[in-house]
Amino acid sequence: MRADIDGLPVRELTGLEYASIVEGVSVDGEQSPIMHACGHDVHISALLGATRLLAEHRERWSGTFLALFQPAEERAGGARKMVDDGLDVRIPAPDVAFSQHVMATPAGNVHACLGPSFSTADSIKVTVFGRGGHGSMPHTTVDPAVLASMIVLRLQTVVSRETRPGEFAVVTVGKMTVGSKVNIISDRAELQLNVRTSTSTPGPAC
Template identity: 50%
Template sequence: MRSTRLTMLVLSICFAVSMQAGAQDELRESIATDYQRNLEALFKHFHENPELSHREFETSERLAAEIRELGYEVTEGVGGTGVVAVMQNGDGPTVMIRADMDGLPIREQSGLEYASTATQEDIDGEVKPVMHACGHDTHITSLVGTARQMAARKSEWSGTLVLIGQPAEERISGARRMLEDGLYERFPKPDYALAFHVSAGIPTGRIEVPLALRASSADSVDIVVHGVGAHGASPHKGIDPVLVASQIVVSLQSVVSRTIAPQQAGVITVGAIHGGSKHNIIGDRVEMQLTVRSNDFEVRDTLLDAIDRVARGVAISLGVPDDLLPEVTRSETETTPPTINDSATAERVRNVVAEAFGEDVLWDEPRDGMGAEDFAYFVTPDSGVKGVYFNVGGTPPEDLDDAPSHHSPFFRIEPEPAITMATETMVRAATHLFGGGMEEAQ
């Protein structure tokens, strides 16, 4: 009798494993088929027709149309050009999946047959070339693929699914605008929020799911340095703003090394400096543009306050009068806190990835920069939303060493493996969180 029970138990386990493997194969095949029939052409369309931040008019219209056809309730124009799609499917948690839509003002030189030749008037009134040089075309294509799979598999999940097409990630302002436009009041507020980024620095077939920090904070800071104009041959008769600005640049480089703890991370980069008009003229104004990065809320405040102090102190030391001291302005729009994953939820997503693709798929290399993401606004500590932002490999392993970086005119990724793997991960992660959320509620 015991032998019979044991045999039945083994057979039951084998049957369950076989059913699970079959379901995994079916989902993978369905996504692969969808890519060949629909998503490949959609990706090329998005790549050939990029639009700049807060100017994603046709992109958002096409994204909304694609998802509306699948039975979602779709609202356009949220936070400017944002798209929100909702599918309610019984009781359960609310899961939000976000994809960013905007391109960059770069002339594409990737050599792709579907390379962008688009130009567009930017929000500053200038006409600029436009390119998807950061992979957002991958993100919105995968969002459509995910929407299709979730709509077709409503029997496998219960709750409310919210899909977001977000504008202006490149200006780190689109997420905040959507929230200011009532995203969490007008639509179901998520219990969980998911997003991914294709990475040229990770090989195709690999996925990175950070358990805590995913992206650094970013703040744009402008400094106007004032001086007193004079002849270049008589510098003693004026106050040279170029000299003052130069000293500020040098002094700022000591802030990270001498103001924050050695184990903390921080970056202050002066990305642009403009001043003067001629060889032999001392002007009266220099304009500086900075980006500031950190991984910690307290460090972020320390760096920003130090910029104020250094700019003022250097100017005073060089004899700038009180009424001409530098003006330091922190951008109210190009700013975002660090993106920090909810550790417990990230661990669950990692387990989903490992179960679906194998442990070897997980990528755990150290970060090599301090890129920022305004997904952080959707999952701030006070929001109560548990967020997970993961990375999907976009470069064939054999090309990894020579892969152009994001924001390069030569940027290119391998779309099929990135889009299909990201879509499968999103579907599995969302389905798991719907089930997990229901169990927790009980």
């Protein structure tokens, strides 16, 4: 059984006694709060709980049980590092593989449906190059903030106008970085996109 255990740069506001109050430096070098958000808290708890139950009731089952806690799933690098560290030779090849995810259903229920349930996710970084200058003379520049903003607005029509009805797609601009000072027009901007799809090629025409 495998669970991803990422700590995300999110401040927990639940007010619960066990709420995360930890801060640290992200891989981007930024000081930020850390919490196991985005379902990782449930993933960790579920695998720890399953491991404990199986260990306490060894007389009720037989075989080999492996608990894998995968780091850096959000950045798509943790699995690669585990394989590079010899994961494929440390564990036996499974005969059958199942997957499940956290769903927005009442506790104690199992949710299932016909057809595809989950999507693939891709991360895309886009760098927009302009021509920097002083904020008092914008006519001498090519402002990448404006260019990046137009791209963000245009991306909103990818799903609504370029994806066939009945097909699934999500395009999210999760991060936009441009400039470092209020009166300086930067020479570049960076967009980081999250794209989720369930098919790799367009479906047949109706």
